[in-house]
Amino acid sequence: MDVLVYLIPIALFMGLLGLAGFLWALRSGQYEDLDGSAERILYDEDDEGGGDPPDPAR
Amino acid sequence: MSDAAADLAPSTPPAPAPAGTRLARYVRRDRFGPALHLLVEGVRCGGCVAKIERALSGVEDVTHARVNLTNRRLLIRWTGPDERADALVAIVEQTGFPAVPYDPGRLDDEDAREDRRLLRAMAVAGFAAANIMLLSVSVWAGHAQGMSDLTRTLFHWFSALIALPTIAYSGRIFFAGAWGALRRGRTNMDVPISLAIVLASGMSLVETINHGDHAYFDSAVMLVFFLLVGRFLDHRARGRARAAAGRLLALRGEAVTVLSPRGTTVALPPEEVEPGMTILVAAGQRLAVDAVVEDGTSTVDTSLITGESLPAPAEPGTKVFAGTVNQTAALTCRVTAAGDDTLLSEIVRLMDVAEQRRARFVALADRLARAYAPVVHLLAALTFVGWVTLGGLAWQPALMIAIAVLIITCPCALGLAVPVVQVIASGRLMRQGILLKSATALERLVGIDTVVFDKTGTLTKGALTLVDTGADASALAEAAALAAASRHPLARALVAAAPPGPPAGAVREIAGAGLEHDTPVGPVRLGRRDWALEDGEAPNDDTAAAGPELWFHRPDQPPVVFRFQDDPRPDAGAVVARLKAAGLDLHILSGDRPPAVAAAAAALGIDHWRAAMTPVEKVAAVEALAQSGRRVLMVGDGLNDAPALAAAHVSLSPTSAADIAQTAADAVFQGDRLAPVVETLDVAGRSDRLVRQNFVLALGYNLIAVPVAVAGFVTPLIAALAMSASSIVVVANALRLSGQTRRQDPAAGGAAWTSSST
Structure with missing residues (x-):
């Protein structure tokens, strides 16, 4: 049973990774516009030659 | 006057400001350059989004343009001077979507922050609950099959390591609520919740340190998680409605063009304008x-x-008010009141005062909590005293049992009973185009006995249509060709009623009178009776028309009259009949002419009506009804209704309403039908029944669980099972509300309401 001492922290760490991923997504605005993202995929922006609207952060 | 002019100098550019700088003050500069936040109205699908973004991405200096479809906001960034803002907004408006700038710091983002805070807290609690439950299942299995004390204590320590930070982080929401209530000498649902969470985790920590058998970390964290799910859903369901209604500042947003004594013009924000200044108001501009x-x-x-519904003529000497729109020609005006002294601000203030009075309503759950919390706490105390004195236990085990009572009675199901029903009810209403804004709106709708309607725009469509007066088609077509040159509501209604045709050229619009067009044989006129018709031409007829009319004069032909009326909403009669059948007392309070x-009122069968009322009189009338012991539902759409909407026990407003009315109302409904009023009342009644059933279920569970807990038989396993089971029962019961929707929708024709909104 000693192995539990390693296994449980490893399991918790992996769970925490998932949680951190979710919180990152939340912080970076992935959930800001759920409706828009669902609709956007239906519209081809490539034919305008621009692709995504340019992001000034780059 | 000279003081005012002196004030202008430092705060404004020295040169006469070009006409296109009125939006520049909304531009925010950050490290990426200028940015403008806009609220775009009418955006409903990805097509609209693509249209706007495409139009903007075609502009050379625009670096970023993105529409958020969820909250209808547009962010534009560009390189260059701030003054480009006006040109960019013009480009957006050319795509057919009106855009209003807003200050992102002032509007929101309290709501969005709260949303994210709840979501974060829920995610953390969910993660913790899942992991602790895994450990707990092992411990429970260990109780049955044998687990060494050392291993169990290890598992308890792991649980504690997960649970304590989680409770500190996610539980803050409840602690803050409980502390806020206690500080004001009250209790709410958060008090027993917080107490149970704190005691459960504290006692479990002591047990863990002492290598005890039972730790309740799983129960505490699960409780936090379940309750946060309820809170988050509740908040989300109403977030969109609130976002749609938070546009009050658009009314006062536009800059004012001030004429200085030297003859130059400067654009000033409305808050810097002072009485006595002379201002220019362009056609189409809203007065600030x-x-x-x-x-x-x-x-x-x-x-x-x-x-x-009809615009009023304005000529020298006429008083004009902030919030009104100048329609046909430019005006020069002298400011009489600005900022907080305007009539508009007065109405807003009236609304705020009325709203504060209403804020005293206590939600059903909080009322229950006030009764419930003392009983539970007393019960726990009695258990402790009973076990020590009568049961002969030492104080430590007796305290354990008392805390177990608190944990098992912690209102998990009780806390979910209202939010779950609310979420399902607002989801059901939203599918029908009704957006609930206020948390307690559904509860307040129950027990309504009086419904007060505004007339224009609420019972009626608020738009004028041509009454068929038998005018021949050629006269109609000719008049419509003339009317096409005007934006007057009557002219537009005439154009809408006529078959499409080419507009007449060289039409003059005489403000307050009508339209004129010269032909070789003489002038053709369309407008007010005494202006349009030649002397002696007026026919002897029934001039006692209730609605507005337009007279059409052509040389050598008899005059033609076009009459207009504001049609009632298509189902207004049916809705009134149903409300009456339900035993409700109906009133009309209108600002329109008697x-x-x-x-x-006669057409719809409403007995009580009052006309020509000012906003203040409307509030007084609503409050008089309330004081005679009635519970008033107010349905209205105008700015003049806003204070009354806020004063009523509960209020509804169509989405065609003035922004401020939507802000004041508890719920807004889309579409050109009135049936949502009936539907809202119906859903409110059903929700109320479900909430009460849920309370009975939750209390019934307590009746079983409490004796077990008092007797000292509760283990963490039983607590976890009981808590989950009661929560599931409550949620399942609430789900019946959405089940009923699917069966009833086709018959009620409810689906039509959502699609009819534009």
């Missing part, structure tokens, strides 16, 4: 201050203030 017209003739759309109101 109260003023008296000094020069020019025009018509002013006062619908926002008075609810009157004959028009009387006609509408």
Whole structure:
């Protein structure tokens, strides 16, 4: 049973990774516009030659 | 005057400001350059989004343009001067979507922050609950199959390591609520919740340190998680409605063009304008201050203030008010009141006061909590005393049992009973185009006995249509060709009624009178009776028309009259009949003229009506009804209704309403039908029954669980099972509300409401 001492922290760490991923997504605005993202995929922006609207952060 | 002019100098550019700088003050500069936040109205699908973004991405200096479809906001960034803002907004408006700038710091983002805070807390609690439950299952299995004390204590320590930070982080929401209530000497649902969470985790920590058998970390964290799910859903369901209604500042947003004594013009934000200044108001511009017209003739759309559907003429000497729109020609006015002294601000203040009075309503759950919390706490105390004195236990085990009572009675199901029903009810209403804004709106709708309607725009469509007066088609077509040149509501209604045709050229619009067009044989006129018709031409007829009319004069032909009326909403009669059948007392309070109101009241069968009311009188009337012991539902759409909407026990507003009315109302409904009023009342009644059933279920569970807990038989396993089971029962019961939707929708024709909104 000693192995539990390693296994449980490893399991918790992996769970925490998932949680951190979710919180990152939340912080970076992935959930800001759920409706828009669902609709956007239906519209081809490539034919305008621009692709995504340019992001000034780059 | 000279003082005012002196004030202008430092805060404004020295040169006369070009006309296109009125939006520049909304531009925010950050490290990426200028940015403008806009609220775009009418965006409904990805197509609209693509259209706007494509139009903007074609502009050379625009670096970023993105529409958020969820909250209808547009962020534009560009390189260059701030003054480009006006040109960019013009490009957006050319795509057909009106855009209003807003200050992102002032509007929101309290709501969005709260949303994210709840989501974060819920995610953390969910993660913790899942992991602790895994450990707990092992411990429970260990109780049955044998687990060494050392291993169990290890598992408890792991649980504690997960649970304690989680409770500190996610539980803050409840602790803050409980502390806020206690500080004001009250209790709410958060008090027993917080107490149970704190005691459960504290006792479990002591047990863990002492290598005890039982730790309740799983129960504490699960409780936090379940309750946060309820809170988050509740908050989300109403977030969108609130976002749609938070546009109050658009009314006062536009800059004012001030004429300085030297003859130059400067654009000033409304808050810097002072009484006595002379301002220029262009056609189509919304006034931001109260003023008296000094020069020019025009018509002013006062619908926002008075609810009157027809624009009022404005000529030198006429008082015009902030919030109204100058329609036909430029006016020069002298400011009489600005900022907080305007009539508009007065109405907003009236609304705020009325709203504060209403804020005293206590939600059902909180009322229950006030009764419930003391009982539970007393019970726990009695258990402790009982076990020590009568049961002969030492104080430590007796305290354990008392805390177990608190944990098992912790209102998990009780805390979910209301939010779950609320979420399902608001989801059901939203599918029908009704957006609930206020948390307690559904509860307040129950027990309504009086419904007060506004007339224009609420019972009626608020738009004028041509009454068929038998005018021949050629006269109609000719008149429509003339009317096409005007933006006057009557002219537009005439154009809408006529078959499409080419507009007439060289039409003059005479403000407050009508339209004129010269032909070789003489002038053709369309407008007011005494202006349009030649002397002696007026026919002897029934002039006692209730609605507005337009006279059409052509040389050598008899005059033609076009009459207009504001049609009631298509189902207004049916809705009134159903409300009456339900035993409700119906009233009309209107700012319109008495004959028009009387006609509408008679047509719909509403006995009590009052006309020509000011906003203050409307509030007084609603409050008089409330004081005679009635519970008033107010349905209204105008700015003039806003204070009354806020004063009523509960209020509804169509989405065609003035923004401020939507802000004041508890719920807004889409579409051109009135049936959502009935539907809302119906859902409110059903939700109320479900909430009460849920309370009975939750209390019934306590009746079983409490004796077990008092007797000292509760283990963490039993607590976890009981808590989950009662929560599931409550949620399942609430789900019946959405089940009923699917069966009833086709028959009620409810689906039509959502699609009819534009």
